[in-house]
Amino acid sequence: MRKPHLMVKLQDEVRGIVPQGQEIISETNMNNMTYLRAVIKESLRLRPLAPLLAPHLAMADCIIDGYIVPAGTRVVINAWAIGRDPSSWEYAEEFIPERFTDEGSSMHVNFKGNDFQFLPFGAGRRMCPGMNLGIANVELMLANLVCHFDWQLPLGVERKDIDMTEVFGLTVHRKEKLLLIPKSRM
Numbered sequence: 001m002r003k004p005h006l007m008v009k010l011q012d013e014v015r016g017i018v019p020q021g022q023e024i025i026s027e028t029n030m031n032n033m034t035y036l037r038a039v040i041k042e043s044l045r046l047r048p049l050a051p052l053l054a055p056h057l058a059m060a061d062c063i064i065d066g067y068i069v070p071a072g073t074r075v076v077i078n079a080w081a082i083g084r085d086p087s088s089w090e091y092a093e094e095f096i097p098e099r100f101t102d103e104g105s106s107m108h109v110n111f112k113g114n115d116f117q118f119l120p121f122g123a124g125r126r127m128c129p130g131m132n133l134g135i136a137n138v139e140l141m142l143a144n145l146v147c148h149f150d151w152q153l154p155l156g157v158e159r160k161d162i163d164m165t166e167v168f169g170l171t172v173h174r175k176e177k178l179l180l181i182p183k184s185r186m
């Protein structure tokens, strides 16, 4: 909502793929939705659901970047900060889904636990076992919402008024609700 030209690009992609008149988008429609996937990745980069993942415990002594981590140490990974680290991400604070498309510098970066600069589902043996289910649901929900509706801000609210302040805890969520008006295209 804060970058309407990106919303138009996303809607153009989804509406170009889904046959007109089809009410519900299903998994069979999702194959070529590359921009939609990039939008979801970029959202997870800037706003990971679990900003500190889950607490881990070092099973053996190890040295990371010169720091000794003894066995038994509780390790907390700040995935939120890693996703905004300017040494890994150009214009790190900006919402730029294009970085994950074939025009971007992070086109090969994925959330499957091999790219340590992007850990919305964690990595290794304890990474999220529900990743595929979670992503499939987000993709379907977002595709349906942007395909069938145009979204407007309530009267008197401007783009600059959208409050993106987050409340941190085990999971992170918006401080203020996002109120939008859907206008059906059907």
Ligand code: HEM
Pocket: 049, 050, 053, 054, 055, 119, 120, 121, 122, 123, 125, 126, 127, 128, 129, 130, 131, 133, 134, 135, 138
């Ligand atoms: C977009 C949706 C989701 C996100 C972003 C997400 C993210 C995460 C993260 C960051 C962790 C911690 C990984 C770590 O500490 O290394 C986690 C763990 C976990 N997630 Fe998810 N998750 C999602 C959906 C799901 C779903 C749909 C399920 C189950 C159906 C699920 C089940 C679990 C379980 C059981 C763990 C604990 C794994 C363990 O400790 O061994 N998650 N998730």
